[in-house]
Amino acid sequence: MSVRFSVSSLVLTACMVAFAGGDFFSATVHMEGLVWVESEMARAVRNYVRLGGLVPPELQRLAEGTAWLSDPTQVDPNSLVYNPIGAYLLIKRLNQEWANAIKTLPQPQEVFGELYDELQLPSLADLEGCALALMRLQDVYNLDMRRIIDGEIVMKCRPNDTDACHDVNVAELKNRTLPLKLSILDVFYFGIVAQSHNDLYHAALWLNETLAIMNANQCDMCPDRRDVLERLADTYSKLRNHRGALQLYSESYRIDPTNPYTKSRILDEEYYANLQGSYVWQLQRPDDWEGRDKYEELCRVGVLQNRALRSSVSCRYFRPSPYFYLGPIKMEVLHETNPVIHLFHDIVSESEAARMREMAIPKFHRSVVVGDDGGDAIILNRVSETAWHFDYDDPVVAKLSRRVDYATGLSTAEGTAEAFQVVNYGLGGQYIPHTDYFEGDHVTRHIQNGNRVVTFLLYLSDVDAGGATVFPIVDVAVPIVRNSAAVFWSMERSGAVVPNSLHAGCPVLIGSKWIANKWIREHGNEFRRPCGLTPDE
Secondary structure (H helix, E strand, O other): OOOOOOHHHHHHHHHHHOOOOOOHHHOHHHHHHHHHHHHHHHHHHHHHHHOOOOOOHHHHHHHHHOHHHHOOOOOOOOHHHHOHHHHHHHHHHHHHHHHHHHHOOOOHHHHHOHHHHHOOOOOHHHHHHHHHHHHHHHHHOOEOHHHHHOOOOEEOOOOOOOOOOOOEEHHHHOOOOOOOOOOHHHHHHHHHHHHHOOOHHHHHHHHHHHHHHHHOOOOOOOOOHHHHHHHHHHHHHHOOOHHHHHHHHHHHHHHOOOOHHHHHHHHHHHHHHHHHOOOOOOOOOOOOOOOHHHHHHHHHHOOOHHHOOOOOOEEEEEOOOHHHOOOOEEEEEEEOOOOOEEEEEOOOOHHHHHHHHHHHHHHOEEOOEEOOOOOEEOOOOEOEEEEEEOHHHOHHHHHHHHHHHHHHOOOOOEOOEOOEEEEEEOOOOOEEEEOOOOOHHHHHHHOOOOOEEEEEEEEOOOEEEEOOEEEOOOOEEEOOOOOOEEEEEOEOOOOOEOHHHOEEEOOEEEEOOEEEEEEEEOOOOOOOOOOOOOOOO
């Protein structure tokens, strides 16, 4: 079961983040706030109409169509944004339908009151981010495109899959009464977004599907056929499928023989098609980065691992300090050496996890990575929001820092460890393979307190599917277990880094993922974790 907020905390969340503006899709908590915003707008419209006011039919239709949001006994409103298709449709509805309907009001303040003064709806960048996220999920979890369009999240088998080669209907985990079906205009929009980002592989997939639906006469509001044909032809041309492009340009030319662009493209594609001779073209996904296949395989294996038994090396009670003598740590050993990977169960309480989440909301900003120049950079492969909690911020934070000290045997005092990094992942939120230790040109900027020795990764929520932490080199998938901590070492006692600690956060498929990282540094821990007698010790 995913983390749930009470009504009062949901209102607090919405007030803090729904009016903050920008990047709503980059954290699930932002989209939870948008659910509240839509509910309040719908309530305001219904009240205005009940008191005798007049609104455009489209606005009244929206208000009546989302009345269920005001009745949490019927369905959990957050289930809308915990499902990636529902999240996309929410962003689209607010960005297009609500925004356009509100523009038709001569005096919107009369309808919405004070809510209108602070209202900021999602932008086109949010809608685009949602589309890209769905395509990312489509890849990592090998989702069935036709089932996505029908509003279902279903994983397909791949020929080279072993343990993961079974169809998983993840949509069964959520309330299926929600209207999640995509229209042909959504399918076409995904193709346009992929094309605009030069993602020719996904552009070809979604534009082809658009054309297939149109050819089957399965749409009431079809996009302009010539536009679809030319976009797909342009995509094929860039992918060097010149015969396919020629066929599409020719069909477009038959629709409009006066278009000079289409005629010139036909001549070009005929020339290149003749040059290619008997070459047989196939659509293939590009190999964007090394190790991608292994990463995705582990993500698929771990998609529902938090709900199933796992084969670990061992499980035992662990008493690393007197603090844990009466209540020992329930430790699951997932990897014994190079790197050591443990899962500490029930290491944080429900109230402590809730406090960490609550404190993070007003501090959130888009997560960054270390760029090529050593500075901070925002990338599409890390979709989340980050806040930093220092020990002096709150007694709960200080208490958890001491607990990390007792559990690892290393000092977490200021200067020896970093503040807690609290993260809430957004739609399709992931973090591609990386190491936590610093190396190369980045060392000079980040090494003042020594390199990172150990990562203490707290799971402050659970999720229904996806979001596992995977270690591609050692073939380990760590599931999200609520109130547990994944602990792994990035450095040997000798000071040598552990390249096998390369890890990644799989994208969240269903749910809301909250984590808190604590990184402990070398300086100040020289005597707590001294070097051994041999380099390998």
